[in-house]
Amino acid sequence: MTVIDDNIDADVIVVGGGIIGGSFACLLGQAGLKVILLDAGVRQVNSLKKVDARVFAITLASEQILKKAGAWQRLQKEDIAYFRKMHVWDENGLGEVNFDSASICQSTMGYIISHQAIVDALQEKLLELDNVRCLWSVSPAYVKEEADTIVLGTEDGLQFSSRLVVAADGHNSKLRSLANIHYQKHDYKQSALGCIVTTEFAHSEIARQRFLKRGPLAFLPMHDPHQSAIVWSSSPDHIQRLKALDKSAFHFELAEAFAHELGDIKESTERAVFPLSRAQADSYTKPRLALIGDSAHTVHPLAGLGANLGMLDAASLAEEIIDTCQRGRDPGRLQVLRRYERRRKGENRNMMYLMDSFKHLFENQHQSVQWLRNFGLDTVDSLPVVKHVILKRAMGLTGNLPESARGHF
Numbered sequence: 001m002t003v004i005d006d007n008i009d010a011d012v013i014v015v016g017g018g019i020i021g022g023s024f025a026c027l028l029g030q031a032g033l034k035v036i037l038l039d040a041g042v043r044q045v046n047s048l049k050k051v052d053a054r055v056f057a058i059t060l061a062s063e064q065i066l067k068k069a070g071a072w073q074r075l076q077k078e079d080i081a082y083f084r085k086m087h088v089w090d091e092n093g094l095g096e097v098n099f100d101s102a103s104i105c106q107s108t109m110g111y112i113i114s115h116q117a118i119v120d121a122l123q124e125k126l127l128e129l130d131n132v133r134c135l136w137s138v139s140p141a142y143v144k145e146e147a148d149t150i151v152l153g154t155e156d157g158l159q160f161s162s163r164l165v166v167a168a169d170g171h172n173s174k175l176r177s178l179a180n181i182h183y184q185k186h187d188y189k190q191s192a193l194g195c196i197v198t199t200e201f202a203h204s205e206i207a208r209q210r211f212l213k214r215g216p217l218a219f220l221p222m223h224d225p226h227q228s229a230i231v232w233s234s235s236p237d238h239i240q241r242l243k244a245l246d247k248s249a250f251h252f253e254l255a256e257a258f259a260h261e262l263g264d265i266k267e268s269t270e271r272a273v274f275p276l277s278r279a280q281a282d283s284y285t286k287p288r289l290a291l292i293g294d295s296a297h298t299v300h301p302l303a304g305l306g307a308n309l310g311m312l313d314a315a316s317l318a319e320e321i322i323d324t325c326q327r328g329r330d331p332g333r334l335q336v337l338r339r340y341e342r343r344r345k346g347e348n349r350n351m352m353y354l355m356d357s358f359k360h361l362f363e364n365q366h367q368s369v370q371w372l373r374n375f376g377l378d379t380v381d382s383l384p385v386v387k388h389v390i391l392k393r394a395m396g397l398t399g400n401l402p403e404s405a406r407g408h409f
């Protein structure tokens with residue numbers, strides 16, 4: 001199925017071939033639409049072998065979307081780690097909360113997968129789709145709306161026309177700037193440090209997060225029982241100091257900060273630093289243009305939600321476009337795009353502010369807040385019904401889900 005006519009190059013142009021743009025292009029490509037995908041990066045060959053400090057907690061909803069996109073099936077067994085339980089506790093006090101996927105009859109709460117493994121799987125799938133054309137090392141220079149089409153020009157002088165252009169080029173989206181869409185950004189004045197560590201004790205497929213005074217420290221279980229991906233959020237000065245430490249000093253500080261929950265740290269990979277902010281675009285759509293993923297919003301990574309929210313954007317917009325094309329209508333009309341915006345913007349905003357509240361709640365060192373926080377953790381832990389509601393939501397089993405995210409029911 002395609003609405004292409006002789007005057008245009010593609011039904012949809014996607015700018016950005018990361019996890020969100022790649023998934024979106026695969027969903028459209030699988031449905032038979034003609035797609036052009038542009039990415040400013042270089043296509044990496046054999047990057048599966050590379051150690052990637054960017055590791056994602058992936059929900060069951062995102063798993064379903066990646067299956068529909070035809071990428072999940074291409075992940076290697078050793079790329080996928082399971083987390084069946086979660087343990088969260090506060091540095092100041094005895095409060096804690098434990099979640100277990102078995103309590104809601106699921107075999108896992110979600111998966112831990114490296115960013116690169118997912119992008120590689122998506123790229124493999126894209127190569128297989130004859131109706132998707134991928135161009136690497138290409139960046140947009142302008143977009144121009146015309147009567148029934150939109151024209152995108154690239155920095156190296158190429159020009160393409162289509163019914164719709166979709167920005168999936170991340171938080172610094174150039175396409176969003178070219179479209180003059182304002183992005184309200186709040187700098188958390190925090191950075192996150194990420195790397196893979198080898199620990200003395202096995203992780204037992206439990207994701208762990210300890211809330212420290214300056215920010216949360218998470219250990220996410222990898223396929224190897226003694227390896228975890230860490231995400232340590234703190235002040236930029238502290239993170240820079242941690243990054244500069246030699247290995248043994250870093251291992252010592254990390255084990256101490258994690259209260260030796262997994263024993264000593266035996267080994268670690270190169271440390272990467274990410275500045276943290278929350279942001280939301282004033283509008284996700286304009287006539288013939290839409291934003292998805294980080295180009296539309298970012299959240300604090302403390303609950304590992306950013307990419308999962310972006311996957312829901314990609315699946316929701318893909319559904320609206322495919323449905324419109326199947327009726328023989330124009331997918332670039334604002335009316336179609338606004339349906340997508342209504343489905344996603346409110347939910348993304350709510351999650352952004354929820355993460356904000358958690359961040360502030362756990363960083364507040366006032367004694368009464370500390371007490372309340374620990375009381376809250378213990379109360380949630382003792383209420384199975386409340387825990388099940390939180391758990392199902394965090395796993396992507398409830399909420400206003402697009403059809404392609406619903407396979408687990």
Ligand SMILES: Cc1cc2nc3c(=O)[nH]c(=O)nc-3n(C[C@H](O)[C@H](O)[C@H](O)COP(=O)(O)OP(=O)(O)OC[C@H]3O[C@@H](n4cnc5c(N)ncnc54)[C@H](O)[C@@H]3O)c2cc1C
Binds near residue numbers: 304309310
């Ligand atoms: C420390 C940390 C931990 C996180 N952990 C999790 C987690 O556990 N779970 C989770 O769901 N989310 C997590 N996130 C959030 C997640 O990283 C992002 O939400 C996700 O990567 C967004 O994907 P994206 O495809 O929208 O953008 P990106 O991953 O930024 O991809 C953008 C793509 O666009 C391309 N591009 C950029 N500029 C241009 C241009 N001018 N022209 C063409 N192409 C361009 C890039 O090359 C890239 O391929 C975490 C974030 C951080 C910082």
